[in-house]
Amino acid sequence: MRTRLGVLTPHADVGPESEIRAMAPETVGVYAARVPFGAMAVGGAMDRTIPLAPVAAFVQPPHIDDAVSLLAAAPVAVMGIGFTSSAYVTGADAEKELIDRLQSRSAGIPVVSTCAAAVDALGVLGAERVAVVDPPWFDDELDRLGAEYFSSQGFEVVSHAACDLPSNQRSINPSELYEWILAHTPGSSQAVFVGGNGFRSVGVIAALEEELARPVLTANQVLCGACCGRSGPGLHFMGTGSCSHRSGDPGPPPVRTCRSGVVDGSLPTRGTPAQDGHVASDR
Template sequence: MNHMQKTYPQFMPDGSGDLARIGLIYIASSVVMEEEMWAMSARGVSTHTARIRLPKVTVEGIEEMMNAPELETAARHAAAPPIDVLCFGGTSASFLHGTAYDKALIQKIEGWVPGPKVTTASTATLAALRQVGAGKVALATPYVSTIHERAIRFLSENGHEVVKSAHLDITDDHALAEVPLEKVYDHVLSVDHPDATAIFVSCTNFRTVGAIAALEERLGKPVVSAIQASFWHCLDLAGVKGAKPGYGSLFKGYEEDV
């Protein structure tokens, strides 16, 4: 009888989420959040997405999306695989009507899909700002002024006074994703202020994570983006070290062991 153990060749990484699987409810016309989450994911972390339609990046467009029955459908579809955490990947959509609305959104999703831990981009942002010890912040967004002002209000009502901010007045979702990283870098630098303990960059279809390490090195303070915070909070809720190195001080203690 042969008791020798069978040996196999070295296989290539295939993206398997055997460490943690993240479910993502995301905008149908958006691309950046998925791309950046995969870029930050260490081996063993995967993201699985269901989509909802956003008519326009305005208050009215966001409200139409959030009131549509497809939000529940997307939540159920995102949680159909064996996921560990479910994230609602829309920052402005979750902060639009303030903190109570964001918390109610989490409770609504938990009611639809009991099982996975649930977060939103806005809840993750507040958790990330706590993690880096932020007080007063600076804010960079690509939004129109009406949404930008609501971001300021959301941060302020959660103890983060916004000491300086700027926005880009973009209403088209595809245009958000096309802003080059060099412009994002300059945009973030433009809002820095001596009183800002951290800088927050909002929007989940706005490129950020490739520039965060460079920005932190230049500014000497934490830079938190909505996508980075969402991914970090999913790792935190799942209890795994699942980040590749190089994506900001937020991930201290969460990077893969190599």
């Protein structure tokens, strides 16, 4: 094994490490450190929607700082924060401050965050108009804060909503998720971002990009790509979809292109894209 990636994940969530392991090159190992998350019980059980207070508390000292110090004792090349919603609640400036604080505990090991990685990936793809899709356990306020996060980073959020699917991590059906995103993606969007590291969604990326003819990014996909990029020269993110390329390729995929079309503001669309704006949910 050539490279080891560290992931900071909620104590009862197995989604981030399993999806990142599935996308990472064969020479990469994935090792998780558990951080207490007050909205999660044994077995990953949560309320139908998660309250904002424990989301914000997840990135406050001392627990996540202590987890970084412990993980830094292992031979990992980089650490990724497998948690989307804290950046939604605290904002991009606080997210940057969090990275600086955690890197003071990481023994020089780079620390990357999910939302900042999403911003970087969207920038590489040249996407300016974004549809944001959130897990069904995000309430309207958390979803709204997610839209504000991306707006604050210079993107036009043409739609944002929590999926109207079963609010249970184990109950997410890929075909149902695919159909929901397909039906609720505005034709004016240049990319889709699926938030939530516990929201298993990487399995639908390729099919959605083929049908929507635009990049589809997910939380664990962009985090995996950012971790691979920061772990040292010569390691290429394999993954799936627009942000991926095979290990051994000379570099990342060409900027402003995706598998099914060009991100140039006039993407072809198929199916029945949604109208612009907030997608109402009857959850």
